[in-house]
Amino acid sequence: MTLRAAVLVLALLLPIRCATAHDFWIEPASYRPGAGFALPVNLMVGELFTGDALPRDDSSIRLFALYPGLTAPPRAVIGTDGITPGGTVLVDGARTALLAFSGAGGVTELPPDRFTAYLRSHGLEWVEVEQKARGEESETAREHFHRHAKALLTAAAPDAVAGRVLGQTLEIVPDGDPTQDASPSFSGRILWRGEPLAGCLMIARLYSDPLNALQSRSDAAGRFSLPLAQGGVWLLQAVWMERAGWFSGQDWESHWSSLTFLKPEPR
Amino acid sequence: MGLLRAGRGAAKSGSARCYLAVAVTIVLLLGGWTGGTLASDHADPVNLKGPETNITDLFFFPDGDRLILIFNVRRALTSPPPYDLSPYSYEIHIDLTTPLGFTNASDLARYGGTVLEPAKLHPDATIRIRLNDDASLKSIDYDSLADTDQIRTHFAVRDDPFNFPRFYGVNAITMVMSIPRTAFPAGQQDFILWGTTARKGEQIDHVGRSIRTQLPRFGFLNTLQPSEHVPALMKQSAMRSDLYNFLKGNSEWWSAAIAELVESNVLLRSYDIQPDVMIYTDRRPVGYPNGRLLRDDVVAQTCAFGDCLLQEISFIEGAFPRQTSNDKPFLSEFPYLAEAWPTKAPPAAPSRSLTPYLIGIAVLLILLSWALVQVIRWGWHHLWLWLRHAYFRWAAS
Numbered sequence: 001m002t003l004r005a006a007v008l009v010l011a012l013l014l015p016i017r018c019a020t021a022h023d024f025w026i027e028p029a030s031y032r033p034g035a036g037f038a039l040p041v042n043l044m045v046g047e048l049f050t051g052d053a054l055p056r057d058d059s060s061i062r063l064f065a066l067y068p069g070l071t072a073p074p075r076a077v078i079g080t081d082g083i084t085p086g087g088t089v090l091v092d093g094a095r096t097a098l099l100a101f102s103g104a105g106g107v108t109e110l111p112p113d114r115f116t117a118y119l120r121s122h123g124l125e126w127v128e129v130e131q132k133a134r135g136e137e138s139e140t141a142r143e144h145f146h147r148h149a150k151a152l153l154t155a156a157a158p159d160a161v162a163g164r165v166l167g168q169t170l171e172i173v174p175d176g177d178p179t180q181d182a183s184p185s186f187s188g189r190i191l192w193r194g195e196p197l198a199g200c201l202m203i204a205r206l207y208s209d210p211l212n213a214l215q216s217r218s219d220a221a222g223r224f225s226l227p228l229a230q231g232g233v234w235l236l237q238a239v240w241m242e243r244a245g246w247f248s249g250q251d252w253e254s255h256w257s258s259l260t261f262l263k264p265e266p267r
Numbered sequence: 268m269g270l271l272r273a274g275r276g277a278a279k280s281g282s283a284r285c286y287l288a289v290a291v292t293i294v295l296l297l298g299g300w301t302g303g304t305l306a307s308d309h310a311d312p313v314n315l316k317g318p319e320t321n322i323t324d325l326f327f328f329p330d331g332d333r334l335i336l337i338f339n340v341r342r343a344l345t346s347p348p349p350y351d352l353s354p355y356s357y358e359i360h361i362d363l364t365t366p367l368g369f370t371n372a373s374d375l376a377r378y379g380g381t382v383l384e385p386a387k388l389h390p391d392a393t394i395r396i397r398l399n400d401d402a403s404l405k406s407i408d409y410d411s412l413a414d415t416d417q418i419r420t421h422f423a424v425r426d427d428p429f430n431f432p433r434f435y436g437v438n439a440i441t442m443v444m445s446i447p448r449t450a451f452p453a454g455q456q457d458f459i460l461w462g463t464t465a466r467k468g469e470q471i472d473h474v475g476r477s478i479r480t481q482l483p484r485f486g487f488l489n490t491l492q493p494s495e496h497v498p499a500l501m502k503q504s505a506m507r508s509d510l511y512n513f514l515k516g517n518s519e520w521w522s523a524a525i526a527e528l529v530e531s532n533v534l535l536r537s538y539d540i541q542p543d544v545m546i547y548t549d550r551r552p553v554g555y556p557n558g559r560l561l562r563d564d565v566v567a568q569t570c571a572f573g574d575c576l577l578q579e580i581s582f583i584e585g586a587f588p589r590q591t592s593n594d595k596p597f598l599s600e601f602p603y604l605a606e607a608w609p610t611k612a613p614p615a616a617p618s619r620s621l622t623p624y625l626i627g628i629a630v631l632l633i634l635l636s637w638a639l640v641q642v643i644r645w646g647w648h649h650l651w652l653w654l655r656h657a658y659f660r661w662a663a664s
Contacts, residue, residue, distance in 0.1 A: 029371075036386025036494065078508050088501070089501075090501045092386065093384065
């Protein structure tokens with residue numbers, strides 16, 4: 001049994017899977033597509049960097065595009081509703097390109113113990129504190145979650161588009177172009193509504209070793225760094241929450257953000 | 268996407284958009300079915316312009332230390348010469364350098380591999396053939412091939428090797444070439460091929476992998492270079508997906524029903540966005556879709572991976588059980604293709620025409636329009652007279 005198969009089995013057996021299985025990321029068919037390639041792009045949901053491809057749901061998509069350059073206009077990722085892959089896009093393979101998705105996730109209700117476990121696993125202990133202050137610690141938590149994801153496509157040359165700020169509600173912005181950076185580290189910023197977000201837990205997983213996660217908290221300037229020593233496909237993810245509005249039927253609005261990319265082997 | 272958003276956001280304009288979507292669907296379906304019924308690569312609609320430009324088959328396979336290339340045109344040939352061959356140029360293009368991948372199972376099954384950089388597809392070598400009107404060779408040019416004096420050729424009318432009931436007992440104009448390995452760079456393992464017909468430099472028909480451009484949803488590829496195929500497919504895919512998504516997203520049952528019709532006949536599928544070329548590699552066993560052997564039952568093989576239009580037609584038009592090999596045995600040696608079938612008179616063309624009916628309908632519509640205008644005119648005129656009369660009577664009283 002391969003490591004990934006073992007992870008999949010583990011994920012299936014985890015009791016809180018149903019409750020928290022909304023890790024979300026973009027998984028292109030290739031992280032290094034060639035010139036003129038029509039690249040299938042999957043929208044993945046799962047846990048521990050193991051998941052299932054979601055059929056496209058046009059009604060939930062707010063943004064699904066390829067940014068081929070820092071100032072170049074984005075190209076829509078086209079697709080057929082109800083079918084996987086989530087979309088297909090034409091790439092030129094000349095310079096690093098950025099895929100981005102933002103969309104509605106859904107609503108979920110979690111019993112207190114599962115909600116608490118989920119908050120702790122994603123560094124959202126302050127929500128737990130606020131729950132207690134509101135006297136909600138023993139109530140079922142009602143959550144409306146939103147999805148934001150980015151993926152970088154490696155190309156022949158780097159491009160500053162890797163660090164392009166797109167205005168996602170929760171957005172991971174790398175420093176430089178990590179698809180061309182062979183140094184054993186990664187640094188970047190996490191933005192909440194376009195502003196630096198302090199205290200957000202960043203989690204990084206390597207596709208070939210997803211159980212050994214790396215973690216880092218963002219500082220007051222929203223900056224974080226992670227020791228990504230190995231080459232391969234990496235997933236960075238973060239979750240942030242806010243209290244749902246007074247007219248909302250939910251208690252919390254959560255935003256899930258991810259970044260996937262192929263890191264070159266360290267030199 | 269824009270169509271979808273508009274449909275959702277503006278309920279009042281929904282009906283108009285829905286009618287537009289239905290109209291577009293009908294146009295696409297009619298276009299598709301026209302391509303299907305007229306066609307090819309046994310069936311492309313180019314036979315409207317001239318059946319001698321209509322490519323029927325491309326085969327490529329090794330035989331010992333040689334590579335065999337067979338390029339056929341003119342489907343359902345039963346008549347004796349002369350044909351209308353001299354105006355056309357028949358070309359086979361071979362790309363020896365664009366990288367290929369052999370790890371994607373879906374692409375391996377459908378296309379024999381993956382063209383990793385479709386934008387870079389280009390001919391490294393080209394064979395240009397001109398034929399006399401009796402199907403004999405007029406001229407042949409080899410571009411960027413070595414040892415061309417060792418290339419063995421055969422140009423003639425022979426049995427159509429395509430295993431398909433409609434083409435049993437008929438011939439094709441065939442071009443057979445046995446090319447020594449030394450014609451290509453030493454150690455060349457991978458080949459990307461496609462064939463074209465052209466007149467005065469204008470490309471008319473294209474063939475890459477068998478049973479691709481003859482499918483109704485791919486007809487637009489026939490006049491494009493392979494490097495242009497993926498952008499063109501993406502453009503078409505975007506338009507058709509928008510149409511499908513819009514129709515599928517409406518609450519009316521008939522909209523969903525049309526969406527299903529679009530899905531199976533018009534929509535480009537996720538595995539369709541590949542350039543239409545033939546891939547052959549020595550790394551894998553020969554046989555469709557890794558090159559193509561004469562004995563390959565490509566209709567059944569293509570059906571096994573998602574495209575069953577011709578498989579169904581072969582059941583509709585053929586006997587049961589479905590025949591899985593050609594109606595005439597192939598030769599084991601050059602030129603491999605079976606001898607031609609005797610010439611015979613082609614089936615009589617239909618004598619009935621729709622033109623008189625169309626003219627009659629047009630005249631009837633004109634007359635009805637004229638009569639309607641006259642009735643309205645008469646009505647307004649008498650209404651005006653009545654009102655005027657009523658006014659004067661009222662004024663007089």
